[in-house]
Amino acid sequence: MNKLIEFKKVTKEYRVGEVPIKALDGVDFSISEGEFVVVLGASGAGKSTILNIIGGMDKATSGQVFVGGQDITRLNEKKLTEYRGEKVGFVFQFYNLIPNLNALENVEFAAEVCTNHLDARDILYKVGLKNRIRNFPSQLSGGEQQRVAIARAVAKNPLLLLCDEPTGALDYVTGKTVLKLLQDLNKETKKCVVLVTHNSAIAPMADKIIKVKSGKIESVTMNQNKQSVEGIEW
Ligand SMILES: Nc1ncnc2c1ncn2[C@@H]1O[C@H](COP(=O)(O)OP(=O)(O)OP(=O)(O)O)[C@@H](O)[C@H]1O
DSSP states (O other): OOEEEEEEEEEEEEEETTEEEEEEEEEEEEEETTOEEEEEOOTTSSHHHHHHHHTTSSOOSEEEEEETTEEGGGOOHHHHHHHHHHHEEEEOSSOOOOTTSOHHHHHHHHHTTSTTOOOHHHHHHHTTOGGGTTOOGGGSOHHHHHHHHHHHHHHTOOSEEEEESTTTTSOHHHHHHHHHHHHHHHHHHOOEEEEEESOGGGGGGOSEEEEEETTEEEEEEEOTTOOOGGGOOO
């Protein structure tokens, strides 16, 4: 399979006052097209930093980050903003929907600026919100709001979908339905999904598991026994 993402000797240093914090310390890994990847690690390990660098929301201090063949560490601010807008779909723990737009408008608003965007209504139907498209975020449950957020990310028709603790604010059952949705979308659309979590029980649903510890890669494992979300419990 073709490589979609490649980290080469990536470091990220934050400086708070005099003290440098090494969030990433020589990180190497690659992700192939179509893979469902779980990035696993304890709080503070550097998971979100990896995701934010892939998504062009944060910049590596050193090293190279290839996405779709281009080194995104070399992009200027304008190109990086374009990259973020066109190529990356984000799903966060808290859904970050615009409160005064309904579900359909939230998805349209994000998608319409993208060249190859998909039909907002079609995607909302696909995520199971056919009867909710005129509802405002305050009129939707947490799980439904996360579905809108996923639809918003997918409707951009991005190169990859980045999810940071997407079930973190949801109860067990709702969290599982959101994971199932992400797994189904990955299967159907063949889009690469990178999901960050501290919950190791989620790992069996991945094609590849990247374990992060104290800013370093602890292991990268291909999962020989990939499971559907229904079969996973925690
Ligand atoms: N903007 C920042 N300024 C300073 N330090 C930061 C900043 N962002 C992250 N860090 C530090 O970098 C390290 C890695 O943080 P990161 O958010 O990537 O961890 P994480 O694995 O995603 O943790 P969590 O599961 O708690 O979200 C932590 O020590 C964190 O305190």
